[in-house]
Amino acid sequence: MKLFQKLLLAPAALGLMAPVAASAADLNIAGLSQYGSQEQVTSITQFSDVQPTDWAYQALSNLIERYGCVAGYPNGTYRGSRAMTRYEAAALLNACLDRVTEVTDELKRLMAEFEKELAVLKGRVDGLEAKVGELEATQFSTTTKLRGEATFDMGAYSYGGSYDRGNANTGPGLSDKPLYSAWVFNYDVRLNFDTSFTGKDLLRTRLRSGNFAASAFDGGQYRITKLDKSFESKAGPNVVDVDRLYYTFPVGNELKTTIGARVRNTEMLAITPSVYKSNISDFLYGTFGTAGVYNKETGAGAGLVWKQKVKKGNPFMAAAINYVAKEAQNGNPSAGGIMTDASAGSFLAQIGGAGKNWGLTGAYRYGQCGTDLRSGTQYTYNNSKAKCADIQALGGSGAATNSFAINGYWQPSQSGWVPSISAGWGISTFTNGYEVKIDTQAAQSWMVGLQWNDVFVKGNSAGMGVGQAPFTTSTFSGATPYDGNYTWEWWYNFQVTDNISVTPALMYQSRPAGQNTPIGETFNAFGGVIQVGFKF
Known part of the structure; x- marks a missing residue:
């Protein structure tokens, strides 16, 4: 009163x-x-x-x-x-x-x-009320928001080294297939329809399209050259796909559940294990340098995420488990289904802790034949793609991969000369029936990413990432592998507005083909890209 x-x-x-x-x-x-x-x-x-x-x-x-x-x-x-x-x-x-x-x-x-000033303010308030009323009357849904992202990528790769085939323009392991080296202009567009019925749940429907299939940036020739945002529908370029369809809802104060017909395992994590945000390399940024565990498997699946409830800014513990079956839509148990030998399923578990400036996680993924390591040298990645049917035809059965990863990060409280540091190390082992199809018994990978925020202008950032994509470290035959490689990227992000960014980047791979490059020979890839991002 x-x-x-x-x-x-x-x-x-x-x-x-x-x-x-x-x-x-x-x-x-x-x-x-x-x-x-x-x-x-x-x-x-x-x-x-x-x-x-x-x-x-x-x-x-x-x-x-x-x-x-x-x-x-x-x-x-x-x-x-x-x-x-x-x-x-x-x-x-x-x-x-x-x-x-x-x-x-x-x-x-x-x-x-x-x-006079009060009269002007009253007029503005009346105008805003009228606009809000008009928006409420014309909006297509009271529960759904559209969040869009469009990405333009312009650039090219060139190849060199003693094993470069010159005029034939082909690379190791590609037979007579030409290497793509022309300057390209590709796009990737995502439209997220985010619906909430209670304010705490989320039904996400994503439509996606792109034209990367014939680009040097899609990873079709050497997987390590793939960009994080490089999509094309299996039906061809410029075709719109339903890329995500899942529902997330809370169960109590600390637990949430996700279930969906199109869901990705790395979107059901308890802690994002890196603060390196180049948005360029699929290996260094997209899979946190541990592609064997965080392999972005997408399909029908479900997951649970537990996050300790603490006062904001205080350290907390968290854990997650999820299962995704790539072939869940197939009713033939010898070719698909859920929890069958042919599901091409991935089971991923993560546990860790995080604070205001740091995070540390450990993770494990069990992958059936038909899944893959997402990235790696051409030799190791192609080996990891062995299908169950091919293994069974050669007398093998029960083939699987077991992958482990440790990731961590630290970032300063304020921007300055000291960068944030993200790092990860992973190992994958191939068991049982794989030896009848491939020779890779184990593969490892690692990465370190440095990022400086507010470089020259507030909101802009710069970074450098280096690592080795999954490469074979031991074989079933006992032969010494020569599959090592290195990958680097350097980038600078111009935040033109809150919704528009421009990121020029340089990439270099020392041995993208790995063991497919003969001993004593060299083969490398050097690329550049200008990425323009729009968010709306």
Whole structure:
């Protein structure tokens, strides 16, 4: 209730208090005259008989300091335990009303002085209300928001080294297939329809299209050259696919569940294990340098994420498990289904902790034949793609990969010369039936990414990533593998606006074909790209 309203009710309240108040016959007129003529006090400490332990101390202090309408007796006392006469109450009420009148007159003066400005503001508010009403009347859904992202990629790769086939323009392991080296202009567009029914759940439907299939950036020739955003439908370029369809909802305060017909395992994690955000390399950025575990398997699946509930900024623990079957839509158990030998399924588990500036995670993925390591040298990646049917035709069965990864990051509290550091190491082993089809028994990978924020201009960033994509480290035959490789990228992100960014980048791969490059020979790839991103 406002002060003025309280004061208007004061006489009624005082009337109810009349039985306990002194009568007019007991009134000391001289004392009242002295009380009413006293100047208002400015601090409660001026009253010698008011102590901080008194129950009304704070209320009296507020009246004095905020409104300045409390007076005392000439001897510096307030006499708070004494009954108040109606005349004394009238004197106090009159002083407070004078203050309210002063405030009211001041407000009237200010309103008159800023009359034009207030009229303009009222007009703007009325206009905004009209626009909000129009939007509400024309929106296609009260529960769904459209979030879009379009990416343009312009650039090229060139190939060199002692094993470059010159005029034939082919690379190791590609037979007579030409290497793509022309300057290209590709696009990747995503439209997310995010629906919430309770405010805490999410139904995501993503439509996606692109034209990367014949580009040097799609990883079709050497997987390590693939960009993170490089999509093309299996039906061909410029065809729109339903790329995601899943529903996430909370179960209690710390647990949430996801289930979907088109869901990706890396979108059901408890902790994102890296703060390196180049948006360029699929290996260094997209799979956090540990492509054997975080292989972006997409299909029908479900997952659980537990995250410890703590005060914002405090360290917390988290864990996640999920299962994705690439061939879940196929009803033939020898060719697909859920939890069959032919599901091409991936089971991923992650556990870790994170704080305001750091994170540390460990993860494991069990992958059936038909899944892959997502990235790697041409030799190792092609080996990891062995299909169950091909293995079974050669007498093998129960083939699987077991992959482990450790990832961590640290970032400074403020931008400066010290960059954020993200790192990861992973190992994958091939078991049982794989030996009848391939020779790779184990493969490893690692990465380190450095990123500087607010470089030259606030909002811009720069970074460098280096690592080795999955490469064969041991074989079933016992032969020594020569599959090592290195990959680098350097980039700078111009944040033109909140919704538009331009990122030029340079990429280099020392041995993208791995063991397919003969011993003693060299073969490398050097590329450049300008990536323009739009978010809406």
